[in-house]
Amino acid sequence: MNNNPTDLLEYKEKMEIKGKIDQYYKSQEMKNGLESLKRIKSYLPDTYKGLYIMRNIVFAHLDFGPILELAAEGREFTVVSGLNPSSPLHLGHKVLFDILLFLQSLGGRIFIPITNDESFVDGKTKSLSESRRIAYQEIIPSIIAFGFDPEKTHIFVDSDYPDLYNFAIHLSNKFSLPEVTTVFGENSLNTPGQIFYRSAVQMSQILMPQLPEFGGPKPVLIPVGVDQHPYILLARDTAKKMKLVPSSELVFKFLPSLRNPENKMSGSKPETAIYLTDTPDVIRHKIDKAYTGSLSSLTAHRKLGAIPEICSVFSLFFFHHPDKNLVSRIYRRYKSGKMTTSELKEIVKEFITNIILDHQDKKKNITANNINSFLLKKPLRSFLEY
């Protein structure tokens, strides 16, 4: 039996999407001086890789070397990574926090700015108080539930750590406006708050651990999604002007949107995301509606197979399931067409429902005292003293 021309066309379209995504990450790796992780991976023992480096989800870096050296010597190293609190966390955030947990297991001291000012200046929340509420009621309990070590994890909500703004003012004459516009694009710079936040406040979060308050200049690792790489370049330039160590960077791929593998899962578009607050019913419904790597016709699927790389359902499994052999087995069975889309969806629904219910259980037990033990309170004053 010959292949149906419609099926072939569909297959070709899906392969083109895969090509575009591969090409996108390849181009990102090449540009702006990012380095592939391949060379480092070739000599790195598996214990230093973790799930995300092993699977090429973390795929590029800048100056990761000095961080690995500290880890190899059993010494502490510093990591900064924050997020803006405009909705509950979703599985895309979990990727970031899993990377942070892995880095903490290697010896990382982790600073987590919760940027409620960013949510507000970007219009993602109607008020500072709304994003502040989401920070304390949703985001911080979730982060703690992931299992971070309170001794080595420092969380702060920007509006409750206003010393940071003094540091931002202290840095603010290091950038010119055209420089800032080039990095962030004019379209995201419509108000004084956006300009100040994107440049001065964001850079102050990245450079803060190098203040004398935290022991002075040191390598600091910033894990970022690939779209944030230009910010790190600005941070590195700023570090040089301040006679600080240019930031190290790890770049990870996005967990794809449930609806379109070329976009990322986004908290502001509920249909694209599975939130850590979703109920089992909602999770099952969202996975049922998700974009897959399979052809529409079952016959064609059996014959031509699926494309797991562009499958939002398979990605949920690939980005989160710790069992390498199981992931490989499902990849092969789905790709070959032996496993149907419904079978894949059932497996993924069960897996995702379990990790989310487990997370919700842990989060329920987080108290105000737990939260308090994670909050950064150290005053930032060194640059004000005379």
Place this chain on the structure above:
Amino acid sequence: MNNNPTDLLEYKEKMEIKGKIDQYYKSQEMKNGLESLKRIKSYLPDTYKGLYIMRNIVFAHLDFGPILELAAEGREFTVVSGLNPSSPLHLGHKVLFDILLFLQSLGGRIFIPITNDESFVDGKTKSLSESRRIAYQEIIPSIIAFGFDPEKTHIFVDSDYPDLYNFAIHLSNKFSLPEVTTVFGENSLNTPGQIFYRSAVQMSQILMPQLPEFGGPKPVLIPVGVDQHPYILLARDTAKKMKLVPSSELVFKFLPSLRNPENKMSGSKPETAIYLTDTPDVIRHKIDKAYTGSLSSLTAHRKLGAIPEICSVFSLFFFHHPDKNLVSRIYRRYKSGKMTTSELKEIVKEFITNIILDHQDKKKNITANNINSFLLKKPLRSFLEY
């Protein structure tokens, strides 16, 4: 004897300068909706005028009416006026503080932001710590020495009152960039810190007394130099967007530069200013070198007289001496040519030296405890609560 043509030319040039200055203030009064104080003055009892309104140094206003009503009812009203700490205070600042003291005598509760962030972002000091040091070592002791009431005067240094930055972020989405550029001019907006300071931080200082922390919406009077009027227009627009009361405004004329009556005395140009820290020798020297309203030739001075209105030496007397009759007498004698420039200078030297030595005496006795009793410490949180 006929007038010497050179003398006449010099006289004509000086009269042209007077014309330009008169025209400048007249044009300021007319434009942007400022109102002359003449109408209010016509029915105002002298006790509500004070030296500066009497002498037309405070010459225009917006919504001064509601403030006067509160004063007339013996009720408290609110005033905000700050300055950036890049040099010790000079006699130009004393004009502002004398106006504030007068307003306090009418019942004003006064907020004085010392904007060390402004000094730094504008490059007037090399660091935030330098402008912070000037604030505490020079500016605040001077202000206290003027005789403000600690119960009704609230001083804060921006970097030590970082809650203000939260309020600035809270306001920051009320302005668009083009709006800000129009008000402040592109040339003063070169860095993210300048943009954020000029708009959001400055507006937050003006609107802060209307927060629930200070009793909620109310008329707030802002005395400003004439070049700052556009900022008040932006503040009034912002107040409307925030459902607050648009700021009231009093506009005063500049104490002229010692060197050029068309410019203002400026702390960053020492030859134009008499600092409250200057020694008697320096004061005498600066007055000796000052631009005057007299003609070069004594004969011509005797014959044609002087132009006190453009005389930087006479202005020192006119802006500061409390004795109305004495000021008038010297004005007439100098204008008519009966009093020589050297006689005028001797009188002014003695007067200015006395008030400055007196100020220095009082300032010497200001302690850290005194300073502490004036510092504003109230947290600003209402817009963060949920």
